[in-house]
Amino acid sequence: VPTRLEGEPVAAPIRAGVAEEARSLADAGAPPTLATVRMTEDPAAARFMELKHEACADLGIRTRAHAVPPEAPPARLYGTVRDASEAADVDAVFVQVPLPDDVDEGRVRRLIDPEKDADCFHPANLGRLVAGDSRIDPATPRAVLRLLDAYGVALGGADVTLVGRSTAIGRPLANLLLRRPPGPDATVTVCHSRTRDLGAKTRAADVVITACGRPRLIDGSMLAEGATVVDVSATRVETDDGHELVGDVDAERARDRVTAITPVPGGVGPMTMAMLLENVVTLAKRRA
Numbered sequence: 001v002p003t004r005l006e007g008e009p010v011a012a013p014i015r016a017g018v019a020e021e022a023r024s025l026a027d028a029g030a031p032p033t034l035a036t037v038r039m040t041e042d043p044a045a046a047r048f049m050e051l052k053h054e055a056c057a058d059l060g061i062r063t064r065a066h067a068v069p070p071e072a073p074p075a076r077l078y079g080t081v082r083d084a085s086e087a088a089d090v091d092a093v094f095v096q097v098p099l100p101d102d103v104d105e106g107r108v109r110r111l112i113d114p115e116k117d118a119d120c121f122h123p124a125n126l127g128r129l130v131a132g133d134s135r136i137d138p139a140t141p142r143a144v145l146r147l148l149d150a151y152g153v154a155l156g157g158a159d160v161t162l163v164g165r166s167t168a169i170g171r172p173l174a175n176l177l178l179r180r181p182p183g184p185d186a187t188v189t190v191c192h193s194r195t196r197d198l199g200a201k202t203r204a205a206d207v208v209i210t211a212c213g214r215p216r217l218i219d220g221s222m223l224a225e226g227a228t229v230v231d232v233s234a235t236r237v238e239t240d241d242g243h244e245l246v247g248d249v250d251a252e253r254a255r256d257r258v259t260a261i262t263p264v265p266g267g268v269g270p271m272t273m274a275m276l277l278e279n280v281v282t283l284a285k286r287r288a
């Protein structure tokens with residue numbers, strides 16, 4: 001039976017630490033404050049947003065929620081992000097993706113104050129990450145690394161295959177995995193929708209990390225005996241009695257082969273939330 005890489009037991013003490021930091025900032029008269037901005041009615045995105053606000057409320061982080069109607073002109077979004085970034089009592093800004101097609105995402109990224117950039121959206125922060133001089137790292141890549149570290153999965157010299165090359169997950173995670181000691185020091189292969197023979201790439205890996213949002217794309221035959229699998233995806237799939245969240249890995253068929261695998265939901269998700277909250281207090285402490 002493979003080890004279940006559960007996120008909650010690792011995330012809970014991290015959240016407790018965040019709550020403590022938030023309390024001391026509030027005691028000093030500077031309660032940490034997160035501004036969130038969304039321009040989507042996508043139910044999954046709306047739910048993630050709601051969960052963020054609930055988690056912040058639980059830990060003593062103040063929030064300001066901005067929802068721009070998806071049909072509004074992009075200028076409304078640019079103005080909202082600029083105002084949130086400039087607000088004196090806001091420590092951190094988070095912009096929920098996806099954004100409408102007519103929005104210039106690069107412009108949104110540049111409108112976030114790099115000192116208030118909760119999820120490493122600003123190109124200066126992404127550039128610093130690549131240069132090995134991070135000011136802040138994005139929540140989901142941090143979540144994957146903290147989870148693997150907590151379960152003692154050795155990455156030094158290991159062959160790691162990533163499935164997905166997004167700016168939010170695949171690209172920054174690949175760069176973090178490549179860091180020299182005390183970083184992970186892994187050998188990294190990054191796959192995407194044009195990759196030929198994906199199975200050959202994943203089968204060659206000690207650790208497979210998937211973030212492509214394609215339910216059951218990875219079946220057991222695509223994994224090496226004894227591999228560790230981190231399934232970042234949580235795709236909302238409608239069912240007869242509501243909906244469920246499904247990963248990229250066919251967990252039933254992977255179970256016989258792998259040494260360790262994350263559950264979906266309950267693996268990376270709780271960790272991503274904890275990492276985002278930690279980023280908010282990190283930014284707030286620097287400003288205080």
Ligand SMILES: NC(=O)c1ccc[n+]([C@@H]2O[C@H](COP(=O)([O-])OP(=O)(O)OC[C@H]3O[C@@H](n4cnc5c(N)ncnc54)[C@H](OP(=O)(O)O)[C@@H]3O)[C@@H](O)[C@H]2O)c1
Pocket residue numbers: 140163164165166167168169170191192193194195198211212213214217232233234235268269270272273
């Ligand atoms: N658990 C969490 O905390 C958390 C947080 C954020 C996101 N997520 C989930 O993570 C997933 C990825 O998010 P994202 O924002 O990175 O998504 P994204 O921007 O849509 O990127 C998806 C990536 O997967 C690649 N891909 C798609 N189909 C593929 C295929 N058949 N074979 C190989 N690669 C394929 C795409 O390739 P191309 O570049 O060629 O298009 C792209 O690079 C989503 O399911 C999302 O729900 C989870």
